[in-house]
Amino acid sequence: ITLWFSASQSPYIKTKPLHGTQRQRFNEDGSSEVTIEVIPNFELQQVILSYGEHCRMLGPDSLKAVVRERIEKMVN
Template identity: 50%
Template sequence: MTPLFNAIINKSVITVKYEPFNTPEYKVTFHPYFLKQYNNRWFVFGYNEFNQNQHWNLALDRINGDIEKSNEKYREDTTDWIEFFDDIIGVSKDPNRQVEEVKLVFSKEQAPYIDTKPLHWSQKTKLLEDGSLEVRIKVMLNYELEMRILSFGEKVKVLAPDSLVIQIKERIQKQLNNY
């Protein structure tokens, strides 16, 4: 992490060997801007020269070998990184997606945990007559949101948006087919 932190502070372009899951290793020239931890994994965000993506992220544990300094001219960044993560859960952000209101209902047993440890800063809650908890959050749909919802198992039901209801239902069906 120290070489990445130093590259961010010193505005240095780097070259790394990166090996995503289920994909062969490749070399990338990268302009690092921001470090973020999510779910016990660190990520570096920056500009990927190959695909010209200003908000590319690399998981630090997938970087292989040494981080090499490049002689390329550093591309400045004006992203407000705190605001960048404001409308997502996790680190995956699709610029083509819009923020949507996600509506969930948690079981009576799960309700106090969700009420005292919100899923997202935008969370609004309403205690229902049966003791269950209706939760509304405004976020972009992404992989980490889906995984978070699935982690609650039978103690949560997705009510909206319809696209998320369908996606979670399909994932649960595939999981059920494993048994």
């Protein structure tokens, strides 16, 4: 699973990893891309949603679709 985090959240993600398999690559603007090797589940979805606009899901598409559906239900 690959996630993008804003510059404001990237240092926090570094000091408090999402998972033991976490690999983090920092971008020039201070944002970062984080890769974790986990089986997607409800708990992970909750964590991702908790970051709001400071997190973007880059993959996989199957998890993006599930989270997108949850967000749509929140606003409709």
